[in-house]
Amino acid sequence: MKDLAELALDTAKSRGASYADIRICRYRNQYIFGRDKRIETTADTEDMGFGIRTIVNGAWGFASSFRLEKEEIQRIAVLAVEVAKASSRLLKQPVDLVPEPAYQDHWQSPIEKNPFKIPMEKKIDLILKVNEEMLKVSGIKVATAFLNFNEIWKYFASTEGTFVEQDLFFSYPNFTAVAVGAGDSQTRSIQVAPEQKGYEHIEAVDWVEKARKTAEEAVQKLKARQGEAGKKDLILLPSHLCLTMHESIGHATELDRALGWEADMAGTSFVTLDKMGTLKYGSPLMNIVGDKLLPHALATVGYDDDGVKAKRFYIIKEGVFVGYQTTRELARFVNEKESKGCAYADSWSSFPLQRMPNIWLKPGEKKLSLDELIADTKDGLLFDGMGSFSIDHQRYNFQFGGDAIWEIKNGKVGDMIKNVAYQSKTTDFWGSMDAVCSQEHWENWGVFGCGKGEPAQSARMGHGSAPARFRQVNIISAGGKL
């Protein structure tokens, strides 16, 4: 592989590139989908190719191909140089990468059981069993399930002397029960996060027990009363807070957005450059970490797609915004001397973008359990899992629903309610956070398919937290009739 990589880099250099890198990648995906005790899809896919990035006259060029052959590598390296030359016609500021040491290394997800070596029959059996268990519950009309396993193998080499091989594994289970009746339909999913783990992730869960409980909750949700609009205190479980953090903090603190590079699609950010070190993002309890090192989290790697060694850094400290997510290209725009390692491309055929690392909320320092937090809440709602989600293109105004929502009355969890969502403004919302449970209640969650860029790319990232409380948040009703 090193020979092929060197051929690409030498060709690009000989044609005038001041910098070049190549990513040779193989993606393996196994997807099994079942519904109502039937297996609808058993698919096994593989996708391999390479992408070459060059800098010529201060501008980027990129070209890629699925033909991993010497002649093709040379052709694509030349093409990447030509594309860079076309881009350099309209150069405002030449690309200037911050320094990074050269590495020769191998990194692999810390897995115990390679999911691709587990017999397909075992995975099929699990889906059928969980389907069956859910359908035993009266009121469940449909039970769906999928198991998705990914392996990403990539070899990165650059003209600066880095040669790094990485092998990443992901396991993503999803099981949903659909209750139907009395002119309504409601869903509830088993709450198990996708993680960078092997099949041990699947084996660690008592799926049958969870299937029964989840299906019963789907029926409860169907029979639940419609929630009302008004202001409530919210206790958000890690399974839910994951997506709220992702949308209102993760995307808002991407430096490429703040600089306007995503203006045409994903948008920009209210977190403008003048706000670094001064913006009061939330309450003093709010400590948000950007992290590519967190074991088993979805964005954890050895090295990013710039060849930068994984690291951990603060984004928000005691409620104040202190730093953006960056890449080697972006770091200098905020006068930083090194990249935070947030370059990622979703395919060999994609140009690396600045993508979110794992972004997580630090637990509270004072010992606090979920039960204690609920006991301390007079009139609130408890949100579990992800529901409807939407946020504006500068990340001010957002609205989130949940997978299941319960009332909290006088310190106790009461009835489930349905068809509500909360609507707030990012800094108001995080400013209203007055309690975060302690370390022993911290859980790692994640988003498996986050879209960004043109052409669109998909990425995975972890968002862990402990349960947290937010005071007097605006609830909207999503019920009604046609």
Next chain:
Amino acid sequence: MILQEKDIKGLLENIITQNPGKELEVGISSNETGSTRFANNAITTNGVYNTLNLLVAVTKGKKRGIALVNELNRDKINEAVSRADSLADVAPENPELMPSLGPQIYPKIPPVYFQKTADFSPGQRADAIIAAIEKAKKQNILAAGFFETSSSASGSMNSKGLYYYLTSSRAYYSNTIRSQGGSGWASADDENVERVSTGELSDRAIKKALDSRDAKPLAPGKYTVILEPAAAADMVWFLLYNFAAREADEGRSFLSLAEGKNRLGQKLVSSKITIFSDPTSPEIPAFPIGEDGLPQKKTFWIEKGVVKNLAYTRFWAQKMGKEPVPFPPNIIMEGENHTLEELIKSTKKGVLISRFWYIRDLNPMILLLTGLTRDGTFLIENGKVSHPVNNFRFNESPVNVLKNVEMMSRPVRAVGGEVGQAAFLPALKVRDFNFSSISDAV
């Protein structure tokens, strides 16, 4: 360069003939895309992307396995067949699996492949972008955007004799221009790059960016709105995404009625509304092939406000005694003989919406959606656009939108800012559109 029909057909035939006795479906797709991004009045990234996929599905009675690889050498092809074969062996019987179709006759569609689009170079894309940026610079505002040209070939064959092959090309240009305190956007797509007028699109976005400066506050609430065609496209696509018969029959959709019935044949929206799909449309031709290789035909979804068709998969159609109806490949909505300006002129007080953003389902039983406005939201007073206003979050159903249509323009081809898919449809004047809160985003 994309693969030619003789290559694709030859490969597909070889795979079928080298695996006698197997029920096979094999497909090859080959794509070449070039795209250039720009932001802050400079090109940011520029790339050329080639992809290739071979799909192999092996069916054994009611069992099926699927494998996908992206190499076409003999070993890899054999590996794909063997992997799909093994998956079919271990898959349990799926009683809903339908038998493969035999040869089909597909409608003839207008040309969807244009060599000039396929040959469009990074330099040509840069020329168009530089022209847009120069105009923005003159106004002291910032241009960002994306220009993509692509060509694709895809072919599929099965062991019962079904075969199809299609080449297509697409050019897509989008630009967002940001002024001090304002923003404007315009986009378009076409099979023929020569019909994508990048100059007109940059002019339109620049005008919106300049006109939307200094927005004044406007309270949330119910307003008459005028949805420009791109915003209307998002609403109508979201409606049709949810036109599945099975979900309706299973009581899981806004189209469900009691006792397993659905709203097929019922009046759903205003009598003004007729929406159909047609792959042979000269304005917006589409791939004429649906699920499992079924031909796509002209299909009315809503006619004069009445639900005329729902999408039936082959299995669900058989179970319910219906003909299968594939999901729409395109959307064509009839309009009225007005201009957008006439819609504005007829409005005493309303809000003009250029583009929607981040639309998501909130309640499928009433198809309640949430989303936001962006890149040009204006107050209309006494028949004129009076000034820009803040952006809004909406919580509204496209069913209500189409119930409350008061007036429509002549249809045009437009790409939804959220869905990214084109439709041929009018601008809509709609009463009682529900804005639930304001957004500070500019």
